[in-house]
Amino acid sequence: MLNHLSQTQIETIAVWYVVQHSLSSYYKIKAHFKNLEDSLKPESLIAWKNLNLHKNHIQRLEKFHTQEGQTEFQHLLQHIKQSSDFVITEADSCYPTQLLPYSDRPPIIFGQGNEQILLQPQIAIVGSRKSSPHGRQVAYDFAYYLSEKGFYINSGLAQGIDEAAHQGGIKNHRTIAVMGTGLDITYPSQNQALRQEIINHHGAVITEFLPTTKPLQQHFPRRNRIVSGLSLGIIVAEASLESGSLITAKLAADQGKLIFAIPGHIYSEHHQGCHQLIREGAILIDHPEQAIEDLALPTQWHSQQNSEQNNSTELSEKDSNQFLDIPDYLIPLYKQLDWVGQNIDQLATTLQLDIATLTGHLMELELSGLCMQQSGLYVRCRSNK
Incomplete structure (x- = not known):
C-alpha cells in the first residue's frame, strides 16, 4: 500500500x-x-x-x-x-531509462513489488497462450537459465508461455510482469497465485492502466510495447501464426530490439509463428546462451551467478542499495546509463554536461567497475566489489 x-x-x-x-x-x-x-x-x-x-x-x-x-x-x-506499492512518472528518477527514447512510452507506471528492478537488464520471453507442454518447458528452461545469469525475465502474465517464463524467472528471484489491466484486476484470474508469487520473490507487477481498467482486447498490444520496450531483446518461445506474441515481436523490431525465435517441428502448428519470424529475419536460437552472446552485453553478465549465495533478503538489499557507494554527483550519470549503450554526445545532451566534465565522470565510473566502453558506446555495469 x-x-x-x-x-x-x-x-x-x-x-x-x-x-x-x-x-x-x-x-x-x-x-x-x-x-x-x-x-x-x-x-x-x-x-x-x-x-x-x-x-x-x-x-x-x-x-x-x-x-x-x-x-x-x-x-x-x-x-x-x-x-499500488509504487507509482512512477517520467519526472521520477526511477522511471525506466530504457523506455525514454520511445514517443509512445507510458507517462505513468503503477506497480507492486520491487520498483528498483525496472532499471535492471531484462529479456522478454513471450509466446502463445495455447501452448504445448514442450513449449512451456522450453520457456521455463530459458527463463531459468537467463535469470540465473542475472537477467530479469519480462513477460505479460498470460497463460501458456508467459506463465512458464515467469515461473522460471521466479526460481532466481528475477521476473517482471506487465499487465493489460488495472492493478486491482488479475487477468487471467487463475494467475492470481502466480502474480502473488512474483511479488513475494522480489519481482514486480506493473501496468500503465488505472484501477478498475478491465482486460479489453485493445489493451494487450499496448501492454506488449512496454514488455518489448523494457527489454534488451525478445525471445519468442513458441507461437502459432495467430499468436499475439507476433505483435510483440513486430513492436520490438520497430523499437530496434533483437528478435529471437526458438524453432520446432516443421509439422507443428505451435511453431509456425516462430518459423515465420525466422524467415523474416529473427535470430534462430536453441540455447539461451546464444541470446546473451548476440546481445553483446558486458562480460560480467556471461559469468554464472550463484543464486545460493544470494538469498532473497540479500538480493533485495543489493537492489535497493545499489547507489550507496557512488558519489552523489555521479548518480544521475549512472542512472542514465543502460545495457544497450549510449555515445558521449547523447549523454552530454541528456545530462547537459560539457564533454570534459562528462569524460572525467565516466572515467570515475569505469575505475569503479560501474561503467565500461564498448565500440564507442558507454554501458552500465554492476560493480564486482
Missing part, C-alpha cells in the same frame, strides 16, 4: 484519468502547456478544444471541476494508494 503521492504524480494521474489512457491526447497536452497543473485549470478548456482533442476528453475535463468529478477523482487516488 502506498502512503503518499507527489503533486507531480497527482497531476499526471489527473490528466491520464481525464484523457482515458489516450497517449496521443496526453502528449499533445504535455507539449502544449508549460506544466500539467496549468492544463487542468478550467480556463484551459479552450486550449483543449483548439488541440482537437476528443470531445469525450473535453467533457471529462468539465466534469472534473464539478463536485461530483472531484469526489470521483479523490476516490480514484485512494484506490491507487491501496492497490
Whole structure:
C-alpha cells in the first residue's frame, strides 16, 4: 500500500484519468502547456478544444471541476494508494531509462513489488497462450537459465508461455510482469497465485492502466510495447501464426530490439509463428546462451551467478542499495546509463554536461567497475566489489 503521492504524480494521474489512457491526447497536452497543473485549470478548456482533442476528453475535463468529478477523482487516488506499492512518472528518477527514447512510452507506471528492478537488464520471453507442454518447458528452461545469469525475465502474465517464463524467472528471484489491466484486476484470474508469487520473490507487477481498467482486447498490444520496450531483446518461445506474441515481436523490431525465435517441428502448428519470424529475419536460437552472446552485453553478465549465495533478503538489499557507494554527483550519470549503450554526445545532451566534465565522470565510473566502453558506446555495469 502506498502512503503518499507527489503533486507531480497527482497531476499526471489527473490528466491520464481525464484523457482515458489516450497517449496521443496526453502528449499533445504535455507539449502544449508549460506544466500539467496549468492544463487542468478550467480556463484551459479552450486550449483543449483548439488541440482537437476528443470531445469525450473535453467533457471529462468539465466534469472534473464539478463536485461530483472531484469526489470521483479523490476516490480514484485512494484506490491507487491501496492497490499500488509504487507509482512512477517520467519526472521520477526511477522511471525506466530504457523506455525514454520511445514517443509512445507510458507517462505513468503503477506497480507492486520491487520498483528498483525496472532499471535492471531484462529479456522478454513471450509466446502463445495455447501452448504445448514442450513449449512451456522450453520457456521455463530459458527463463531459468537467463535469470540465473542475472537477467530479469519480462513477460505479460498470460497463460501458456508467459506463465512458464515467469515461473522460471521466479526460481532466481528475477521476473517482471506487465499487465493489460488495472492493478486491482488479475487477468487471467487463475494467475492470481502466480502474480502473488512474483511479488513475494522480489519481482514486480506493473501496468500503465488505472484501477478498475478491465482486460479489453485493445489493451494487450499496448501492454506488449512496454514488455518489448523494457527489454534488451525478445525471445519468442513458441507461437502459432495467430499468436499475439507476433505483435510483440513486430513492436520490438520497430523499437530496434533483437528478435529471437526458438524453432520446432516443421509439422507443428505451435511453431509456425516462430518459423515465420525466422524467415523474416529473427535470430534462430536453441540455447539461451546464444541470446546473451548476440546481445553483446558486458562480460560480467556471461559469468554464472550463484543464486545460493544470494538469498532473497540479500538480493533485495543489493537492489535497493545499489547507489550507496557512488558519489552523489555521479548518480544521475549512472542512472542514465543502460545495457544497450549510449555515445558521449547523447549523454552530454541528456545530462547537459560539457564533454570534459562528462569524460572525467565516466572515467570515475569505469575505475569503479560501474561503467565500461564498448565500440564507442558507454554501458552500465554492476560493480564486482
